[in-house]
Amino acid sequence: MNLLVTGGAGFIGVNFIDYMLRTHPDYRIVCLDLLTYAANPERISELETNKHFRFVKGDIRNREEVYSLFSEESFDAVINFAAESHVDRSIENPDVFLSTNVLGTGVLLDACLKYGNIRFHQISTDEVYGDLPLESTDTFSERDRLSPSSPYSASKASADMLVLSYGRTYGLPVTISRSSNNYGPYQHSEKLIPTVIKNALSDKSIPVYGDGRNLRDWLHVEDHCKAIDLILHKGTIGELYNVASEKEYSNIDTVKAILSLLGKSEEHISFVSDRPGHDLRYAVDCSKIRTSLGWSAEREFTDGLRNTVRFYETKYGGTE
Numbered sequence: 001m002n003l004l005v006t007g008g009a010g011f012i013g014v015n016f017i018d019y020m021l022r023t024h025p026d027y028r029i030v031c032l033d034l035l036t037y038a039a040n041p042e043r044i045s046e047l048e049t050n051k052h053f054r055f056v057k058g059d060i061r062n063r064e065e066v067y068s069l070f071s072e073e074s075f076d077a078v079i080n081f082a083a084e085s086h087v088d089r090s091i092e093n094p095d096v097f098l099s100t101n102v103l104g105t106g107v108l109l110d111a112c113l114k115y116g117n118i119r120f121h122q123i124s125t126d127e128v129y130g131d132l133p134l135e136s137t138d139t140f141s142e143r144d145r146l147s148p149s150s151p152y153s154a155s156k157a158s159a160d161m162l163v164l165s166y167g168r169t170y171g172l173p174v175t176i177s178r179s180s181n182n183y184g185p186y187q188h189s190e191k192l193i194p195t196v197i198k199n200a201l202s203d204k205s206i207p208v209y210g211d212g213r214n215l216r217d218w219l220h221v222e223d224h225c226k227a228i229d230l231i232l233h234k235g236t237i238g239e240l241y242n243v244a245s246e247k248e249y250s251n252i253d254t255v256k257a258i259l260s261l262l263g264k265s266e267e268h269i270s271f272v273s274d275r276p277g278h279d280l281r282y283a284v285d286c287s288k289i290r291t292s293l294g295w296s297a298e299r300e301f302t303d304g305l306r307n308t309v310r311f312y313e314t315k316y317g318g319t320e
């Protein structure tokens with residue numbers, strides 16, 4: 001297969017490209033990425049030593065650039081990771097979230113239609129469902145209505161709607177995966193787990209929103225990559241799949257677990273004013289992907305977190 005991975009220089013994208021090059025050594029992968037602040041250009045350079053991989057710097061919002069790439073390559077499938085992904089930034093400046101996450105996705109869908117009804121997989125998020133009360137034991141299934149809380153999740157929900165509409169109206173072969181919070185190597189330092197590790201290593205204050213009781217479902221990035229690989233090859237066209245570990249941890253427990261792995265005290269934890277509209281609890285039901293594709297998360301959080309902490313210790317160790 002010849003795959004186009006958009007946003008492949010970001011956290012999940014570089015892990016996905018690495019995973020696919022290892023597990024499908026005969027595949028060719030092209031990565032199209034704008035290299036925003038969130039990208040990992042050094043990791044892309046390392047991946048470029050593989051002759052089956054090609055990197056192209058470009059913007060998914062630029063129709064001319066995107067069409068030119070589609071006309072020179074013959075893609076079998078497009079996997080779209082490209083996005084602005086940080087909720088806090090979306091609260092400060094929603095514009096770029098709408099242009100990249102919604103309009104950029106629209107350009108890619110048009111290109112897939114124009115260049116031969118190309119298979120399209122959209123990487124979405126469980127945040128499109130909105131949140132649940134902390135005390136609740138409910139979970140969201142793929143049939144639940146969307147109720148996003150932030151401009152980020154609203155832009156992702158809009159993109160999901162657009163993708164499904166191209167499936168229904170034009171018959172484009174589309175699928176969508178909605179994953180919970182990912183963790184693992186190569187995530188930008190603005191996100192919770194890298195921030196905690198980075199600040200703890202330099203004995204700086206560790207900001208925790210509100211009272212830290214918000215519940216998150218942490219999925220190791222490699223488990224997510226395996227799910228995408230399965231959906232790409234065996235998923236049913238037109239379907240949505242929730243992807244999560246189905247285990248929940250409060251933010252404060254996650255912070256304390258990281259500090260314990262680093263041998264650091266909890267004295268630097270600082271509870272800061274809550275994020276506006278902060279989602280309380282995310283929880284999705286993954287029975288669809290479990291029963292139809294045989295996927296379930298394999299990596300235990302305690303084990304995955306230990307490895308993740310080691311990765312960032314090496315990356316940030318001795319700095320600042």
Ligand SMILES: NC(=O)c1ccc[n+]([C@@H]2O[C@H](COP(=O)([O-])OP(=O)(O)OC[C@H]3O[C@@H](n4cnc5c(N)ncnc54)[C@H](O)[C@@H]3O)[C@@H](O)[C@H]2O)c1
Nearest residue numbers: 007009010011012034035036038039059060083085181182
């Ligand atoms: N990280 C998570 O926990 C998580 C969970 C669920 C879903 N997702 C989704 O997965 C996808 C990847 O997330 P991530 O955490 O790797 O994000 P990221 O912010 O680390 O990476 C995004 C990548 O997209 C690129 N990009 C941004 N705008 C672009 C544009 N206009 N054209 C081309 N490239 C552009 C960036 O340069 C970057 O390399 C996103 O769509 C996100 O919504 C992420």
